[in-house]
Amino acid sequence: MRFRLSPELPRRWAQDTAFPMTERDRLGLRGLLPPRVMSFEQQYERFIDSFRSLENNTRGEPEAIVALAKWRILNRLHDRNETLYYRVLIDNIKDFAPIIYTPTVGLVCENYSGLFRRPRGMYFSAKDKGEMMSMIYNWPQEKVDMIVVTDGSRILGLGDLGVQGIGIPIGKLDVYVAAAGINPQKVLPVMLDVGTNNQKLLEDKLCAIPYSVIAYLDLGLRQPRLEGEEYLSVVDEFMEAVRARWPKAVVQFEDFQMKWAFETLQRYRHRFCMFNDDVQGTAGVALAGLLGAVRAQGRPLQDFNEQKIVVVGAGSAGIGVLSMAKQAMLRMPGINRSREGHNQFWVLDKDGLITKDRKGLDPAVARFARGHGPDEIEDLHEGASLVEVVKKVKPHVLLGLSGVGGIFHEEVLKAMKESDSPRPAIFAMSNPTTKAECTPDHVFKYVGENAIFASGSPFTNVSLGNGRTGYANQANNMYLFPGIGLGALLSGARHISDGMLQGAAECLASYITDDEIRKGVLFPSVSSIRHITARVGAAVVRAAVAEDLAESSCDVGPKELGSMSESETVDYVARKMWYPIYSPLVSDK
Numbered sequence: 001m002r003f004r005l006s007p008e009l010p011r012r013w014a015q016d017t018a019f020p021m022t023e024r025d026r027l028g029l030r031g032l033l034p035p036r037v038m039s040f041e042q043q044y045e046r047f048i049d050s051f052r053s054l055e056n057n058t059r060g061e062p063e064a065i066v067a068l069a070k071w072r073i074l075n076r077l078h079d080r081n082e083t084l085y086y087r088v089l090i091d092n093i094k095d096f097a098p099i100i101y102t103p104t105v106g107l108v109c110e111n112y113s114g115l116f117r118r119p120r121g122m123y124f125s126a127k128d129k130g131e132m133m134s135m136i137y138n139w140p141q142e143k144v145d146m147i148v149v150t151d152g153s154r155i156l157g158l159g160d161l162g163v164q165g166i167g168i169p170i171g172k173l174d175v176y177v178a179a180a181g182i183n184p185q186k187v188l189p190v191m192l193d194v195g196t197n198n199q200k201l202l203e204d205k206l207c208a209i210p211y212s213v214i215a216y217l218d219l220g221l222r223q224p225r226l227e228g229e230e231y232l233s234v235v236d237e238f239m240e241a242v243r244a245r246w247p248k249a250v251v252q253f254e255d256f257q258m259k260w261a262f263e264t265l266q267r268y269r270h271r272f273c274m275f276n277d278d279v280q281g282t283a284g285v286a287l288a289g290l291l292g293a294v295r296a297q298g299r300p301l302q303d304f305n306e307q308k309i310v311v312v313g314a315g316s317a318g319i320g321v322l323s324m325a326k327q328a329m330l331r332m333p334g335i336n337r338s339r340e341g342h343n344q345f346w347v348l349d350k351d352g353l354i355t356k357d358r359k360g361l362d363p364a365v366a367r368f369a370r371g372h373g374p375d376e377i378e379d380l381h382e383g384a385s386l387v388e389v390v391k392k393v394k395p396h397v398l399l400g401l402s403g404v405g406g407i408f409h410e411e412v413l414k415a416m417k418e419s420d421s422p423r424p425a426i427f428a429m430s431n432p433t434t435k436a437e438c439t440p441d442h443v444f445k446y447v448g449e450n451a452i453f454a455s456g457s458p459f460t461n462v463s464l465g466n467g468r469t470g471y472a473n474q475a476n477n478m479y480l481f482p483g484i485g486l487g488a489l490l491s492g493a494r495h496i497s498d499g500m501l502q503g504a505a506e507c508l509a510s511y512i513t514d515d516e517i518r519k520g521v522l523f524p525s526v527s528s529i530r531h532i533t534a535r536v537g538a539a540v541v542r543a544a545v546a547e548d549l550a551e552s553s554c555d556v557g558p559k560e561l562g563s564m565s566e567s568e569t570v571d572y573v574a575r576k577m578w579y580p581i582y583s584p585l586v587s588d589k
C-alpha cells in the first residue's frame with residue numbers, strides 16, 4: 001500500500017508548495033499541489049508581502065481592527081505551516097512580538113472565544129477532577145519540555161478572563177520558541193479552567209468582537225471560581241499528571257491572581273522544576289532596570305543602597321520586585337550593616353501608601369510597610385496619595401505595577417522633576433499598553449529630557465529635537481523567562497533556586513554597556529532576544545551547576561557542564577536552540 005498524506009499535513013511537517021517532487025511522489029501528494037515547487041525563501045517573501053499589504057490596506061482603520069487582522073494573518077500561518085511561522089517570527093521578532101505578545105495578545109484574550117477556530121494546548125477544568133492522570137496522555141506529542149499554565153484569573157492588567165486566558169500561555173510559548181529555541185513540538189500551553197468570577201462571562205450573554213457583527217458565547221465553565229482546598233486539589237492533580245508523563249518538563253506559572261501566585265509558588269517550588277514568571281521573572285527584569293538607573297546617574301552599583309524607590313502596586317509583580325531588590329541590596333559589597341533594617345521603599349496599593357498602621361496586611365507586603373522610625377518622612381501618613389508621596393520622598397525611581405493606565409499623570413510626573421536623582425527613572429510596567437501608568441511622551445515632557453523611561457508594553461522612542469532621542473525601553477519579563485526556562489531545562493535542575501534567578505537578572509543587567517546606559521538605554525533591543533537568551537540561559541545553567549542542582553536531562557551531564565567556561569556554556573546553550581528549517585520527510589534512497 002502506498003503511503004498517503006493530505007496536502008493539509010499536520011502543521012509541523014507542512015511545507016505547502018515547497019514540497020519537492022521526490023517527496024510529493026513518496027507521500028502520495030503528486031497532483032494534490034500546484035505543479036510549481038516554490039523555495040522556502042519564495043514562501044517567506046510571499047508571506048511578508050501579504051503582511052505588508054495588510055498593513056497598507058488597513059491604514060487609518062481603528063487600532064483594534066488592525067491589531068486583530070495582523071494577529072489573524074499570523075495565527076493562520078501558525079495553523080498552516082509551523083516552520084515558516086517560526087522563521088518569520090524569529091527574523092522579525094521586534095515587529096511581531098507586539099502582535100503575538102503584549103499588547104495585542106490582551107485584546108485576543110478578551111475576545112478569544114469569538115476568535116477560536118482550532119484548539120491549541122490543553123484544557124483541564126474543574127470537571128476533570130480525577131481524570132487528569134489519564135487525560136495528560138491525550139496530548140499527541142511524546143515529549144514535552146516546556147509548559148506554560150494559567151488559570152486565567154489575572155490576565156495582564158485586564159483581570160479575570162476565565163478560559164480565554166489561554167492566549168497568554170500560547171503567546172509566552174511562541175516567545176519561548178523564538179527566543180530560547182525550544183522545539184515547538186515540545187511545548188504545551190495549558191488552561192486550568194476552575195471557573196470565573198467575571199460577571200459578564202458568567203451571564204452567558206452573546207459577546208461581539210470589536211467592530212464585528214459576529215456574536216459568540218464564552219467557551220469556559222460557567223461557574224464561580226473554585227476556592228481554597230478545592231482549587232488547590234485541581235492544581236495538585238495537574239502537577240502530578242505532568243510529573244507522571246514528563247518528569248523533566250519545566251512548568252511556568254503565568255497570570256495567576258496574587259494569592260494563588262504566591263501560594264502555588266511556595267507549594268511547588270521545591271518539589272517541581274517550576275517558577276512564577278510574574279513574581280520571579282518580572283523581579284529580575286525590574287532589578288536589571290533599577291541597577292541600570294543607578295549606573296545612569298554615574299554612580300557605582302553599591303549606591304543602589306541609597307536609592308529611594310516608590311513602587312505603585314503591591315501585587316504579585318510589585319512584591320516580587322521588592323523582595324528581589326531587597327535581597328540584591330543586602331548582597332551589595334560593602335553594605336553598612338547598620339543599614340540592613342533601613343527601608344528605601346515606599347509602597348502604594350489601591351488604598352494609597354502602605355504603613356504599619358494598615359490593618360490585615362499580607363505578611364509579604366508588611367515587610368515593606370513604612371513605620372514610625374527616624375528614617376520616616378514627617379506627614380507621610382497611612383493611605384497618603386501618590387502625589388503626596390512623590391512630592392515628599394523625591395524618589396530616584398517611580399515604578400508602576402498597578403494595572404492602572406495613566407496613574408502617573410501630569411502632576412505626579414511634574415513632582416518627579418524634583419527627584420533627588422539627576423536622572424529620574426520612571427518604570428510604567430503594567431500591560432497591555434492601555435494599562436501603562438504613563439507614556440514616554442509625557443515623561444520626557446513633564447519630568448524632563450534627562451529622565452529615563454521603561455514600560456512593560458512597547459512604545460516608540462520620542463524625538464527630543466536636535467537629533468536627540470528619549471528612549472522608550474521595554475521592561476518586560478520576556479527578557480528573562482525564556483532564559484530561565486531554557487537554563488533550567490538544559491541543566492536538568494531539580495528545582496529553580498533563588499541563585500539561578502539571581503544569575504539570570506545579573507546577566508541581563510550586565511548586558512548593556514556604560515555608553516548605552518548614559519544615553520538612557522536600559523534594556524537591549526528585542527531584536528537581540530536569542531542572543532540575550534543564550535547568555536541568560538547559560539547564567540542559569542552555571543548557577544544550577546554551582547548549587548549542585550543540575551541533573552542534566554540532555555546529552556551533556558552536570559560534570560561536563562561544570563567544566564565549561566562561561567563562553568563555552570553560552571555556545572552550548574546557543575547550539576541547543578531549535579531553528580526552523582524544512583527537514584526531508586522521506587530519504588532519497
Ligand SMILES: NC(=O)c1ccc[n+]([C@@H]2O[C@H](COP(=O)([O-])OP(=O)(O)OC[C@H]3O[C@@H](n4cnc5c(N)ncnc54)[C@H](O)[C@@H]3O)[C@@H](O)[C@H]2O)c1
Binds near residue numbers: 156313402
Ligand atoms: N512588565 C512586565 O514584565 C510585567 C510583569 C508582571 C506584571 N506586569 C503588569 O503589572 C500589573 C500588575 O500585575 P500583578 O500581578 O502585580 O497584579 P495584582 O492584581 O496582583 O496587583 C495589582 C496591585 O495594584 C494595586 N492597585 C490597584 N489600583 C491601584 C491604584 N489606583 N493605585 C495604586 N495601586 C493600585 C492593587 O492594590 C494591587 O496591589 C499588570 O498590569 C501586569 O500586566 C508587568
Ligand SMILES: O=C(O)C[C@H](O)C(=O)O
Binds near residue numbers: 255456477478
Ligand atoms: O505578559 C507580559 O507581557 C508580561 C507579564 O507577564 C504580565 O503579566 O503583564
Ligand SMILES: [Mg+2]
Binds near residue numbers: 255277278
Ligand atoms: Mg504575566
